[in-house]
Amino acid sequence: MRTTTTMTLKIAVITLALVVHAHGGVPFSDFEDGTLQGWEGVALAESNAPPPIGWSLVASGSGNPGFCMAATDTQGGGSTLFARAPVGFTGDLSVYAGLQWDEFIPNNGASTRNPTFLYLLGADGTRFYHGASNDSLDNWRTRFAPFQTNAWVKLDGTASFEAVLANVQSLFIYMETADIAPVLESRVDNIALVPGARLRIRISQIELCWDTVTNFGYQLQYRSVLTTNEWLPFSSNFVRGTGGTVCSNDAVFANQSQRYYRLVITNQVTEP
Secondary structure: OEEEEEEEOOOOOEEEEEOOOOOOOOOEEOOOOOOOOOOEEEOOOOOOOOOOOOEEEEEEOOOOOOOEEEEEEOOOOOOOOEEEOOHHHOEOOOOEEEEEEEEEOOOOHHHEOOOOEEEEEEOOOOEEEEOOOOOOOOOEEEEEEEOOHHHOEEEEOOOOHHHHHHOEEEEEEEOOOEOOOOOEEEEEEEEEEEEOEEEEEOOOEEEEEEEOOOOOEEEEEEEOHHHOOOOEEOOOOOEEOOOOEEEEEEEOOOOOOOOEEEEEEEOOOOOO
8 A cells, every 4th residue: 555745845045236336337326527427406306307596406526535416506496406317217117126326415504405316207296205204414425225115205196116117217316415505515426326235045965764663665756847747757666664764865957847756655664
């Protein structure tokens, strides 16, 4: 009499996002040519209108190092200033880990209001923003905004963060950080989309073990798509039980289809 039990092996793949400083091959703005490199000032994160009187977006020689993008106030009471990214920072951004940039927030005392923060605008008008606190004034600091749902807040709209990230219409940096004029407000430099580098841990071998009973025979079998789901034995012979534990190893190759294993047990053991 034979009895059969089946056990299924599932191999887990662990994925880890790595943050690296991006250069070359990905959208990157360092402003070292003394221009805004396609960035432009707009009044609202959903508007194409040019900046009204009160401030301007300029290429400044006070960068980190060299040139940077800077917001200036030309008179008090100016409207909110956003810097809209060039087209290279739009489209499907889900392949990136996030956005990295350097920022400098001048200490304007009680008039210092905000750090720089980001807006993402989706195809249907849904907006998400990523913010931070003014924890470092009068110093350059590197900021990183991960493209993860829990790092962004929805302002309006109905689309999910994943949907917006997969088809970004516009990316904006909020630049106005003070209420007074004339001052050099926020400065931003070295803006880069960070590649979504992934670290994988792969199992290359498994060990299957089972307890045995004397005078019983055990045969390990497997099946997969490659065997057209037929059960095949690892060996044509049954292993005689000893009362102890018996183990068998099986290699796991990259891109191999999932295997299923079962143990066939019989009390009719013949010597090989």
